[in-house]
Amino acid sequence: MKRPNQAEFYVGSYSPEGEPAIHLCTLDLASGEMRVQSWTAGIENASYLAVNSVKNVLYAVSEKDEGEVYAFAIDPVAGSLTELGSRKTEGGAPCYVSIAPKGDYIFVSNYSGGNINVFPVNADGSLQEMSAQVRHAGVGVREDRQEGPHPHSIIPDSRGSRVLVCDLGLDQILIYNVEDGKLTTHREIELPPGSGPRHLAVHPTGKWMYLINELNSTVTVFTNNEQQGDLQILQHLSTLPDQHIAGSDDTGADIHVSPCGRFLYTSNRGHDSIALFHIDPATGLLQAEDWQSTGGRTPRNFAIVSGMLLAANQNSGNITSFTIDKDSGRLIPTGNELELPAPVCIKAL
Template sequence: MKKLLIVVLTLIPGLIFAQKKNMGPKSYDIIIGAYTSGKSSGLSVYRFYTESGRIAYLNRIDDVSNPSYVAVSANNKFVYAVNENDNGEVSAFKFEPKTGALTFINKVSTLGGAPCYVSVDKDQKNLFVANYSGGNIAVLPINVDGSIGAAVQTIKDDGHGINKERQEKAHVHTAVLSPDEKYVLYTDLGTDKINITKYKGGKNNPIVPSKPAFVSVTPGYGPRHLAFSNDKKYLYAIMEMGSAVLVYDYNNGKPKLKQDITLLADGFKGATGAADIHISPNGKFLYATNRGDANDISVFGINQENGELTFIERKPTGGKGPRNFAIDPTGRFIIIAHQNSDSIIVYKIDENTGKIGQAVSRAEVGNPVCIKFAPAM
């Protein structure tokens, strides 16, 4: 009996340590990108507390023009933000997680107008920027000190879609790395295509068109953002103009369409603008926002056997223009940014059903359009 007691007492510290390790940080930083008009003046940083969902202001950096989309480096030391203007630039910042301080490093051209999306590879070799009005994707190298080098490559889309007002030319919206980082996929709202490139990571022509080089969506759908399933087998694409989510089987850069599911309630009449799409950390649920007259978020269950979606609920987001949102790493809360009502709102999530519960926290932020989590080390 004494031997058994000794074994149990020996194991307890290890079990406690394992539990604490699995719990992850109790707090995170949230970095908020915005359009710098009205009440907004730049990038802001808030502290997010995972036990309560509470948020608290930490810091901000002014004089950053239209930082509408943000990426955080894998080592948590740098933040990159597009400057969504006609001339098109992207800025680098040194990031201090403890205080939320951002220090400007440098800014370079994206070789295209109105950049609206930026991503960074895990090895921190390159940035990938989508230029909306420029209709192209740009690749920019990252230096050891976190600064950005001049663009080494651009790939421009050509063509147009059936909507003469919105699809008069190419409008590239995202530049997303595949989970294995062997591919970079970028959506083109203007030509109704999801483009596929191979990523080799070299200094010269780091991305090259894959085979197939793209998949087309329903004419007039206007593809916007992408999300991969946690098991990497499925790709989900939100259609801005079509207010739908497309589900693809995904295998080594080859998406194959298997489902098209609407975000709209039966009989809905009014303006829409589907915006953002994310999957819960447990991989069981998909969330998608819709703007316009809808101003809601849809929740879908993900079939773990085939990746297909089943509608669960549609909930008003409590503000206007829910352009972007983020799910906290614990999976217990969702933060929604409302561009047109100057607010971010935190809601509780039921991890078992996926349903969105009551609001637990909110903050007034001018024109928020992007939210990114970073560990508060």
């Protein structure tokens, strides 16, 4: 049970099916200390998680050759998980799951399968049969990473009338209309060749959207016209320091806007850092301010949890915690870390 001055979060990890895959952890908001409270096995490579708005259901993708998505009921007191069943995604390496604003559908992107899915949700949070699927086609300029489509994330807009799909292989954000669980193409947003669009973050005002590009370690700023379902590019800038000589292991991974809307953070694998950008409140444009080591290797994912930032370092098997300076947005290491095998997704409860 959560105590005062304590937050809870789930961690998804790359793990064999019989080993712990999803951990429920606690975060001490005074010290930044983290502890494992319980764990769940029975799902292989739980690489991305989503918790619904009423916090009674968690969804997790199983990133394997024949992908699946699982639903789990969340115990209201203990936070422990009880499986509600799973569905096949009909594509390999599902790497993202998101939930419609009303909680009536979930959306999945399959990285190696090149397809995206829609699943209706029952009243108890369990999943119905797939209601829609779209397979992308095409190639990008990078033969080593863009030999075909690779949808890496899929997020609904605030009204649930559209979803935005970042396809790393095609250098596109594809926008689909969602109606009665079906998808129709609305618009395609082109990114510079070789960018590798990965994840999106929406500003709290809804005015702007921010994209982390994996392959060239950049962030792209857009104006967000949700009513028209359109994005207009305002800015591209590097997520790495000017003095850093980028190598083949330097790839952008995750992106989040602070709840106050003043700061943007991105994670850099290879450089193993979290980049801090200040957001201009009038224009949404970014100014690079700082880079903080994550205290580990390969920060695939991070999360802002109750005013603190937690970084999941996949290859060093640890999660590190940081306080956030309220004035500057800079990250201050707490000195605490939690050892977990291959942590790759953090979601607050």
